[in-house]
Amino acid sequence: MASVQARGKDRPRLVIMFEEGAVTPAEIVLSIIDWADVLLVVGTSPYASAMAPFLHEIAEAVTWDQPRAELLAQLRAWRPDGITTYAERMVVPTAEVAAELGLPYHSVPTANLLRDKYLQRVRMAETGAQHTRSVSLAGAGQWREAAAQVGFPLVIKPRLGEGSRHTHLVDSLEQGEALLRDVADLYSGAFVAEEFIVGQKRPPFGDYVSVESCVVDGKISHLGITGKYDILPPFREQGGFWPAPVSAAERTGILDLVQRALDGFALSTGLIHTEVKLTAGGPRIIEVNGRVGGQINDMAMRAGGVDLVELGARIALGLDCDEIVVAEPSKIYFQYHNSPPLDARRITGVRGAEAARKVPGVTSYEIFLHPPATLDGDVMTRWIDVVRGEAKDHDDMLTVLDEVNDLLSFDYDTDSGEVTRPAVWTEQRAATRR
CATH class of the missing domain: 3.30.1490.20 (ATP-grasp fold, A domain)
Structure with missing residues (x-):
């Protein structure tokens, strides 16, 4: 394997531990490459392996799947100024490498807390933030x-x-x-x-939100609260919108709870994504993630003018990030994702895409799963597409999504044969109106 190049220090140098996750290679190019040198440590998933040729084109890259001593020697020769990750499964490896290189990042025990859902529950109970x-x-x-x-x-x-x-x-x-x-x-x-934390039903909105936060030298700042659409069984997400439809009192309660929970994690640096269930007894933590939330960066940029990918890099490099504030937007910025039914084995067609792109309020419509695409039948969140848009208020957002999803339908191979089905949104909205 070729060694990385030890270049002059005219630009800051950032190691990014790369895996399938919340940030794409394109976002790294758009947000970081122009102003910093990047070295990618590429993970071992099929996604990361498939992306490897492109990753080598956009930046220097080495593989995670090699003897640790050899990897550390390459990284030391490159003389990085910082290290970070935007991928869930790389949080602990990033902490381990950061400790070896003497770079700022969460400690290994904190990284394990951010990664391990059980340890999170134990820690929050110990600190009195929440007992689950x-x-x-x-x-x-x-x-x-x-x-x-x-x-x-x-x-x-x-x-x-x-x-x-x-x-x-x-x-x-x-x-x-x-x-x-x-x-x-x-x-x-x-x-x-x-x-199971039982939320207060708010259809077609979800009974949970997420809080986007950043940590600079141990100081936690909350950037915004993202609203969610109703969950598809068992726990598949359908996207989100900024800002969330919560009252001032609810907002205060949500942020107070998240602050108390995060205070017990001994956080050091980086981005945090916390999911919170809205219950009859007040907000409760679902889980804490030590990275930016999936698809959140697009909404942060459109709604508040803040590039979270760039912000995460700047924090990791110790660059000026004082007084990080995201202005409350005057519109609603949203992303909605269609998901395949659990009995589908392949998606063979998407109907209505061009018409959906022309709906007023839609800024883009993108297909993620280009037919024909195999579906593994798992219950994980897997998105067919994304509808991005903006609206004057939450009701207007619902009107836009009603029109878009009435135009869309999807062809599947299922256990019972070939079928064409409407967007799930249309079925959900019909059910709430009965």
Whole structure:
């Protein structure tokens, strides 16, 4: 493998630990490459491997899958000024490399907290931020004891999960046993069984929000609260919008809770994405993530003029980030994603795309899963497309999405044959109007 080049220090040098996640290579190009030198440490997922040729074109790149001593020697020779990641599965490796190189980042224990859903619950209970019944679950053999401690309904999800993969709502012992048996062939890691936090229904809006925050030298600043659309079963997200439809009192309660939770994590530097359920008893933390949220950067740029990818890089490099403020937008900026049905095995067609692009209020319509594309049948969040747009208020946003999704339909190969189905949004809206 070719060694990285040790160049002069006319520009800041940033190591980015790259994997499939919240930021694309194109965003790195648009947000960072013009003003900083970048060295990509490329992960081992099929996505990262497929992107490797392009990654080598946009920046220097080395592979994570090599002896650690050799990797560290290459990085030291390059003499980086900072290190960061925008990918969930690279949070702990980034902390480990940062510690070896003496670069600012979260400590390894903090990185493990940000990555491990069970450890998060333990820490928040210890600090008094929030108590959530939660048990680590190694496998089916511990299921009945875990269920007895947590109670039904409960959620089973991987301790080191992302994108709602293998995340299920469980209502009985029998359902949980069958689920753990089925998942055993697909996932060998530990699970967490935790109480299901029941939100207040707000259809067509979701019963949860996310808080986008940044940390500079241990100081936490909250940039905004992102609203969400209703969840598709079991826990598949459909996108979000900025700002969220919350009252001033709700906003204060949400930010106070997130601040108390994050204060207990001993955060050092970087971007944080916290999901919060809105319940009858007030806000409750769903989980904390040590990176920017998926697709959040687009809304932050359109709604508040803040490039979170660039901000994360500047924080990592120790550049001036004082008084980071995102102005409250005068419009609603949104992203909506269609998702395939769980019984679909392939998507074979998208109908109405050109008409959708012409709807007033739509700024772009992009297809992510270009037909024909295979679907793995998992319950993780997987998006067919994205509708980006803006509206004068939340009601106007709903009107735009009603019109767009009435124009869209999708062809699938399913277990029962070939079918054409309307956008899920249209079915959901019809149900709420009954």
